Amino acid sequence: MTTEFAAGLLGVPRTNVPNMESGRSGISPDRVRVLASNYGCLDTGLIDALASMASEREKGWWEAYRGTLPASFLDIAELEWHATRLRIALTVHLPGLLQTEARARAVFEQVFPPLSEAEIETRVAQRMDRMRIFDKPNPPDVQVIVHEAALRMEFGGPEVSRKQLAHILEMSQRDNVTVRAIPFKMGGFPGAGHSVVYAGAAVPQLDTVELDCTHGPEFLDSELQITKYRTQLEQLDAVALAAEPSKDLIRAITHQL
Numbered sequence: 001m002t003t004e005f006a007a008g009l010l011g012v013p014r015t016n017v018p019n020m021e022s023g024r025s026g027i028s029p030d031r032v033r034v035l036a037s038n039y040g041c042l043d044t045g046l047i048d049a050l051a052s053m054a055s056e057r058e059k060g061w062w063e064a065y066r067g068t069l070p071a072s073f074l075d076i077a078e079l080e081w082h083a084t085r086l087r088i089a090l091t092v093h094l095p096g097l098l099q100t101e102a103r104a105r106a107v108f109e110q111v112f113p114p115l116s117e118a119e120i121e122t123r124v125a126q127r128m129d130r131m132r133i134f135d136k137p138n139p140p141d142v143q144v145i146v147h148e149a150a151l152r153m154e155f156g157g158p159e160v161s162r163k164q165l166a167h168i169l170e171m172s173q174r175d176n177v178t179v180r181a182i183p184f185k186m187g188g189f190p191g192a193g194h195s196v197v198y199a200g201a202a203v204p205q206l207d208t209v210e211l212d213c214t215h216g217p218e219f220l221d222s223e224l225q226i227t228k229y230r231t232q233l234e235q236l237d238a239v240a241l242a243a244e245p246s247k248d249l250i251r252a253i254t255h256q257l
Contacts, residue, residue, distance in 0.1 A: 085200035106156030
């Protein structure tokens with residue numbers, strides 16, 4: 001239907017509709033339900049999830065960084081905070097949620113063009129704040145698949161790497177955190193060149209994939225793309241070591257540093 005017709009059904013100016021649909025302006029749970037009804041949506045689970053999102057008016061902790069960090073950093077933090085589960089697959093980098101402060105600082109020191117010391121410290125602080133999700137009343141289930149290459153990358157030197165690997169082992173003891181590794185000997189595997197974060201939502205239609213790219217993160221939410229990366233992660237599950245052998249590999253790499 002046209003924007004004008006949808007606005008008439010809601011009883012609002014026509015400019016309000018695209019602003020609400022794009023997220024540029026707020027929307028009440030009641031209006032979400034009215035829109036869903038007007039648009040012929042009969043999926044009650046999806047409607048309830050959208051209405052619940054619309055009722056959340058409090059600003060998240062990440063808003064403190066607005067204006068000092070790129071908006072994508074805030075988007076990632078918000079995505080993680082609201083996810084019910086996170087499936088992460090990385091080849092060269094370790095997931096930001098499992099990085100130590102020293103590791104994160106060493107990573108940001110390699111950014112090009114170079115960042116100022118103040119910019120680096122702000123990014124490190126925000127990355128550490130992202131770990132608040134582990135202390136939420138209902139933290140998400142976090143499943144990580146990381147390649148041996150990432151485990152061996154010595155950002156910050158051997159001592160930083162040893163402490164980083166020890167931190168990963170410590171975090172993997174949490175009930176909601178699983179870390180699995182893909183050793184070099186497994187050879188090639190699907191999606192070897194991608195860094196993928198699959199954020200599961202209250203309903204599958206709201207799942208989102210975040211790809212880490214040199215020019216910044218990309219967020220995908222189309223059904224076709226979601227299905228593609230869900231399948232890719234399932235294929236990675238088939239080649240990754242189980243949790244305990246993965247811990248053994250991490251311990252072996254630590255001893256070699």
